[in-house]
Amino acid sequence: MNKTEEIKLIALKGIPEVAEGDSVGEMILSSAAREKISFLDKDVVVVAQKVVSKAEGRVVNLSGVKPSEFAVTVSREVSKDPRLVEVILGETKRIVRMDQREDGKGRLIVETFSGLVLANAGVDTSNVSGGADVTLLPLDSDRSARVIREHIKKETGKDIAVVISDTVGRPWREGLVDIAIGCCGIKALSDHRGKIDTKGFELAATEMATADQVACAAGLLMEKNAAIPSVVVRGVSYIQGKKGSGELIRDPAHDLFR
Amino acid sequence: MNKTEEIKLIALKGIPEVAEGDSVGEMILSSAAREKISFLDKDVVVVAQKVVSKAEGRVVNLSGVKPSEFAVTVSREVSKDPRLVEVILGETKRIVRMDQREDGKGRLIVETFSGLVLANAGVDTSNVSGGADVTLLPLDSDRSARVIREHIKKETGKDIAVVISDTVGRPWREGLVDIAIGCCGIKALSDHRGKIDTKGFELAATEMATADQVACAAGLLMEKNAAIPSVVVRGVSYIQGKKGSGELIRDPAHDLFR
Numbered sequence: 447m448n449k450t451e452e453i454k455l456i457a458l459k460g461i462p463e464v465a466e467g468d469s470v471g472e473m474i475l476s477s478a479a480r481e482k483i484s485f486l487d488k489d490v491v492v493v494a495q496k497v498v499s500k501a502e503g504r505v506v507n508l509s510g511v512k513p514s515e516f517a518v519t520v521s522r523e524v525s526k527d528p529r530l531v532e533v534i535l536g537e538t539k540r541i542v543r544m545d546q547r548e549d550g551k552g553r554l555i556v557e558t559f560s561g562l563v564l565a566n567a568g569v570d571t572s573n574v575s576g577g578a579d580v581t582l583l584p585l586d587s588d589r590s591a592r593v594i595r596e597h598i599k600k601e602t603g604k605d606i607a608v609v610i611s612d613t614v615g616r617p618w619r620e621g622l623v624d625i626a627i628g629c630c631g632i633k634a635l636s637d638h639r640g641k642i643d644t645k646g647f648e649l650a651a652t653e654m655a656t657a658d659q660v661a662c663a664a665g666l667l668m669e670k671n672a673a674i675p676s677v678v679v680r681g682v683s684y685i686q687g688k689k690g691s692g693e694l695i696r697d698p699a700h701d702l703f704r
Numbered sequence: 705m706n707k708t709e710e711i712k713l714i715a716l717k718g719i720p721e722v723a724e725g726d727s728v729g730e731m732i733l734s735s736a737a738r739e740k741i742s743f744l745d746k747d748v749v750v751v752a753q754k755v756v757s758k759a760e761g762r763v764v765n766l767s768g769v770k771p772s773e774f775a776v777t778v779s780r781e782v783s784k785d786p787r788l789v790e791v792i793l794g795e796t797k798r799i800v801r802m803d804q805r806e807d808g809k810g811r812l813i814v815e816t817f818s819g820l821v822l823a824n825a826g827v828d829t830s831n832v833s834g835g836a837d838v839t840l841l842p843l844d845s846d847r848s849a850r851v852i853r854e855h856i857k858k859e860t861g862k863d864i865a866v867v868i869s870d871t872v873g874r875p876w877r878e879g880l881v882d883i884a885i886g887c888c889g890i891k892a893l894s895d896h897r898g899k900i901d902t903k904g905f906e907l908a909a910t911e912m913a914t915a916d917q918v919a920c921a922a923g924l925l926m927e928k929n930a931a932i933p934s935v936v937v938r939g940v941s942y943i944q945g946k947k948g949s950g951e952l953i954r955d956p957a958h959d960l961f962r
Contacts, residue, residue, distance in 0.1 A: 453713040453924055455939075563876045572910075613910070617875045618821045619883065620954045621893045621913025623920065635879045652830075652871070654923070655879025662881065663921035665912070666711055666940055681713075682924055696878045 587628020845886020
């Protein structure tokens with residue numbers, strides 16, 4: 447069967463609570479072994495940001511955070527804990543928008559140093575032990591993906607790709623979806639420009655965001671409360687590449703959508 | 705096996721060239737029969753906008769279009785055929801942005817009457833016979849989804865959902881992904897708010913755009929030049945609903961991302 451005819455998404459369950467220093471690659475291999483899943487060449491392993499952040503020690507306990515005056519000012523605008531705002535601002539290149547809705551819930555949309563535009567700079571308060579702990583995005587999610595990829599390759603001999611995903615809001619559209627904040631082994635963008643459509647005409651502007659598509663698909667199995675932090679995506683026709691996720695960031699100068 | 709553990713995407717191949725008046729539901733059933741795919745309750749059938757538009761006669765031959773003065777003005781701004789611009793403006797509630805890049809390629813981002821923000825109002829020149837023919841989005845994609853759903857239900861007895869997808873650009877992110885421009889039988893948004901995470905804390909703002917996730921996943925099999933206009937997505941844990949895709953449109957007043 448042609449590999450573009452069917453794609454399978456397989457949940458990797460039973461990955462235990464992750465602590466700083468844990469090997470995410472090893473935990474994925476253990477889970478796969480327990481579930482009797484053997485990796486194949488060209489599998490894409492999608493890993494939720496949260497477990498990567500925890501393993502990399504990107505966890506902050508708010509009790510030790512002293513908010514700056516600016517953080518206190520912003521915290522009033524968006525009705526959030528000033529210590530949480532302090533942590534968010536530490537990850538922030540610029541504030542895109544902030545406000546408070548009628549229901550009192552505030553929103554703080556920022557651009558991170560890696561160019562992602564995210565609510566709260568991706569700083570997350572759910573599923574972290576203690577309640578006062580928050581997770582920050584990995585410092586370099588492409589590197590995180592590379593480490594996991596190389597571990598799995600070393601142990602299994604299989605040439606897989608890894609995508610680190612996060613759940614984000616979007617302009618114009620309600621509801622969250624998962625995107626790729628890091629990747630290794632897969633070219634994030636698949637350029638179909640210059641190819642010919644079924645009628646023989648050249649295809650215009652069909653550069654697909656393959657890594658985002660894979661992350662989004664995996665998100666269908668990663669319900670927040672289902673303890674499924676990793677999904678194997680099998681059968682995707684992708685281009686191998688090591689450039690990482692940076693090419694998914696649109697140059698603001700060419701961004702007509704914002 | 706629990707149904708949230710594995711999701712399968714199955715391409716429906718061999719769907720022939722679609723003409724006005726054709727039943728898309730019937731073509732999907734024929735393709736499924738040829739491929740020996742039996743529908744199951746809760747399958748989601750994703751159908752590319754293009755075939756729905758063609759079947760509904762939403763095709764315009766540019767040779768018969770007389771551009772207005774405004775269309776001519778806009779066409780110069782974005783270096784596009786003034787007749788194509790005339791067709792786009794007929795689908796447009798407001799122009800969001802327009803420009804021309806250094807390479808001479810123009811872009812025209814508009815909001816359609818149904819609230820979608822799209823390049824060229826979703827008017828598409830690829831894969832249409834003759835070259836001078838363009839397709840417009842279905843007038844009511846939720847209705848299109850309902851017609852297909854009811855046909856499949858009548859013929860197979862299976863309670864499936866249908867999503868009509870289109871390929872779109874996004875703010876901040878390079879590359880295209882597929883979104884749901886119409887749906888029936890699936891609730892477009894899955895509200896996880898109020899649910900409890902694995903640590904016992906209430907999950908904040910995790911309302912997933914399920915119909916978009918399904919459309920995006922199916923897009924992995926719908927390469928533009930691969931003649932795969934429909935994909936069966938099996939194993940998604942979704943909420944049934946008949947409200948359509950409107951709840952995916954973010955109220956501009958609450959859109960901090962734009």
